[in-house]
């Protein structure tokens with residue numbers, strides 16, 4: 001068994017050389033690659049999710065509440081380049097007949113009987129061309145032969161917001177429109193056909209005097 005105790009040197013004996021220190025191996029160089037940082041992840045937290053759902057619901061509710069009102073006030077596109085439309089004699093209604101739609105010119109042709117209309121306006125009788133564009137927001141107004149209102153049947157009634165106009169001149173009696181239906185000027189031709197000038201630039205603003213704007217017609 002080895003002993004760690006150094007043996008004492010006899011006095012006068014030459015000094016023993018120190019054993020050479022054991023050579024240390026050179027430290028190895030480790031080439032460690034630099035780590036690339038992981039990009040930050042966008043985590044949808046529960047709080048964020050609930051908040052998003054809440055505000056989305058509020059937004060949809062607001063659109064539902066305000067949307068119809070905005071749609072109500074949004075003006076429809078109004079077309080109506082000025083041009084003449086000719087209506088042959090056989091299409092022209094007789095005095096007091098139902099209005100005749102002329103789709104090509106977007107107007108109704110009326111032939112009023114002379115006298116006082118059911119609404120109390122005076123008319124000399126004759127032809128009147130009513131633009132089908134509602135003066136409210138521009139919807140196309142149909143003739144409703146079956147619609148009964150104020151004890152009478154047969155009205156022009158706008159499908160958009162319910163403006164209602166008389167058969168005798170398109171006078172406004174109900175609804176949000178600002179005035180009666182607008183009128184196109186017309187001329188009777190030699191062959192008893194008529195020429196109607198249509199379009200935005202030539203339309204005459206409708207008013208309670210519409211029934212007095214008729215053009216005499218004897219065919």
Ligand code: FES
Nearest residue numbers: 134136137158161
């Ligand atoms: S467009 Fe509104 S009542 Fe006709």
